[in-house]
Amino acid sequence: MSDLRIATLIIITAIVGLGTLSSVVNNSYLDTSNPLLTALPHPLHATHYFANKKNPLNVLFIKQIWGWTTVAFVSLFFTSPPTTRKLQRLAQYAAATAVWLGFTNWFFGPAVLERLIVSTGGECVVNLPTGAVVSVPNEFCYTKSTISSATHASLFPAAVTLPGSDWHATPRLRRGHDVSGHIFLLTMSILFLVDQLRASFSSSSPGAQRVDRRWPPYHKYAVAFNGLVILLGLFASYTTSIYFHSPFEKLTGYLLGIAGFAVTQIPALRSESETVTNAAASRRD
Numbered sequence: 001m002s003d004l005r006i007a008t009l010i011i012i013t014a015i016v017g018l019g020t021l022s023s024v025v026n027n028s029y030l031d032t033s034n035p036l037l038t039a040l041p042h043p044l045h046a047t048h049y050f051a052n053k054k055n056p057l058n059v060l061f062i063k064q065i066w067g068w069t070t071v072a073f074v075s076l077f078f079t080s081p082p083t084t085r086k087l088q089r090l091a092q093y094a095a096a097t098a099v100w101l102g103f104t105n106w107f108f109g110p111a112v113l114e115r116l117i118v119s120t121g122g123e124c125v126v127n128l129p130t131g132a133v134v135s136v137p138n139e140f141c142y143t144k145s146t147i148s149s150a151t152h153a154s155l156f157p158a159a160v161t162l163p164g165s166d167w168h169a170t171p172r173l174r175r176g177h178d179v180s181g182h183i184f185l186l187t188m189s190i191l192f193l194v195d196q197l198r199a200s201f202s203s204s205s206p207g208a209q210r211v212d213r214r215w216p217p218y219h220k221y222a223v224a225f226n227g228l229v230i231l232l233g234l235f236a237s238y239t240t241s242i243y244f245h246s247p248f249e250k251l252t253g254y255l256l257g258i259a260g261f262a263v264t265q266i267p268a269l270r271s272e273s274e275t276v277t278n279a280a281a282s283r284r285d
Contacts, residue, residue: 008191
């Protein structure tokens, strides 16, 4: 792993670590696995801008992070010098996307993170406007189905006061170990984009193919855009670490993010020139 990737990993570790420590010292984090708390606004939402889940950084950037990562990578790859447009880089993006899909959307059925929540005691629950929490079959969470008192009255106990017929909600998995999906994706995204930027800044080295350092038109804008996404990702990691998820859930999200990035670093997905360069460096050492 090159110095740039190591330096970025150190920065992410410091940001998530310090943010998590701050959240414990100041009791600023929200336990999102608690169904009685997660449906409510963050206790600090009125005084701390980024504690409000509806802030633009969360809604437009964090929740769409892999979309931003995709746009950044595509712009970088297709404006880069022809000598750096290796098929291995596309394979790395495909591998990272597969990790994203497997962990957060679909993995031969429920996503990996959803399976983890259930295996650690999680339940599929729906929050009623009255504040009551009702458990429903896990399939409703796996399929992200919308339920209502009119269409699914049989799911609600007779003792529960049902809301009006116009009410509807999407159940969520709660109570189990809710890995911080945001920390997971932000960590993997930042490391992936930094790794891809290396091709733009690389120079010739012993045993490696010489890379044309002259940037084609518009490539500098693509590099700047990637840098902006990375910086926003680092800042988003800090705000998430301070305000959301328990410390252990953030730790597991961080570790899974590193693991996801590690998948893109297996030898079969790295360029031949980089493999030769690293081998030459090893021999010198």
